[in-house]
Amino acid sequence: MAIADGEFYPGQSGTVEVVAGQLPSGNPVQIKAHVFRAYQPGPTVLFLGGVHGDEINGVEIIRRCLRGGIFKRLETGTVIAIPLLNIYGFNNFSRDVPDGKDVNRSFPGTKSGSLASRIAHGLSHNILTHVNLAVDFHTGGRGTYNYPQIRYNAEDLRAAEAAEAFAPPLIFANKAPAKSLRRHALKILNVPVLTFEGGENLRYDAHSIDVGVSGIARLLHQQGMLTKKPPAPDRTPVRITQSTWIRASRAGLFQWTKRSGFAVRKGEAIGIISDPQVGRLDKRIYAPRDGFLIGHANAAVVSQGDALFHIGE
Ligand SMILES: [Zn+2]
Incomplete structure (x- = not known):
């Protein structure tokens, strides 16, 4: 080679x-x-x-x-x-x-x-x-x-x-x-x-x-390249075939209340956006459908339209 x-x-x-x-x-x-x-x-x-x-x-x-x-x-x-x-x-x-x-x-x-x-x-x-x-x-x-x-x-x-x-x-x-x-x-x-x-x-x-x-x-x-069998994973993989992003409907401070790696139900509260200057009430973010959270934003400050959660089906 x-x-x-x-x-x-x-x-x-x-x-x-x-x-x-x-x-x-x-x-x-x-x-x-x-x-x-x-x-x-x-x-x-x-x-x-x-x-x-x-x-x-x-x-x-x-x-x-x-x-x-x-x-x-x-x-x-x-x-x-x-x-x-x-x-x-x-x-x-x-x-x-x-x-x-x-x-x-x-x-x-x-x-x-x-x-x-x-x-x-x-x-x-x-x-x-x-x-x-x-x-x-x-x-x-x-x-x-x-x-x-x-x-x-x-x-x-x-x-x-x-x-x-x-x-x-x-x-x-x-x-x-x-x-x-x-x-x-x-x-x-x-x-x-x-x-x-x-x-x-x-x-x-x-x-x-x-x-x-x-x-x-x-x-x-x-692939037959190592004969010794490594340990099996501790759980069966979750299989995803499609995904969508949940985006911030308003700007502000973002905190997730549920993070990726977990299943969610439609309507479940998964995060919150707050006004840093305490003018407006907090806005809760709800899962739009049943699915599995495959990614989430760790950013504390978000603009309108920022991707917050990646939800897989
Ligand atoms: Zn990359």
Whole structure:
């Protein structure tokens, strides 16, 4: 297996750096990949963190797996682990790259495009071409908490099986956004991608990190790459097929009274918006239908129209 200027034979492991661009300081924008090959042939699985540079839980999940040595115990196949794709965003506490573009809306990317497009191209061209299955780790955006979940393309049976094997608390079959890694990988390369979501940006979430680390072990076992069976999850996943956002009907101070990870009944009070200057009465927020809270806002100050709860059915 040849990745950039690195060559990996069966039984061989190491790291390789793919140069995707340059920063104004002259430093290269590099994609650092850890490659682990077993002696026995098998699938190649990619674990990818930090496509959005401020989404730290995935970086930590892959770092822990690398540090814990699970990939060194592979019995078949290959793991490519990239803890941090978007180093610019990571250094700048930002989801995007300097031009404000989103790497996960820039696939497949081009060699001469924007920096986001070049990073996407570096990954598509050098890494994705080797891969049979990938897990792309994300979190909620600024002030938004996502309950740990796997999203996958409903029509892709391989992804459905992999999601079940990963066994997070929530499994959400939905369409991937245009020009996203998941959309591109399936459509062009026929590679199933699971999108992991857990926690919020710039913060560790212990629950999401634990779900991610144990899910990786279960997935590798399902792929026949690890023979030792990891522990089963402590509950069966809740399966979601559609979702809607509940938005703030007025601005003010927001507090949730029910958080994600719980079922809700139609008409149940789940949050409250208050006037900081005590002019108007509090406004209660009610669940518009039966469902399951898959995400919620942790922002204390909200504008009219801000997303407050993500409710799945
Ligand atoms: Zn993300």
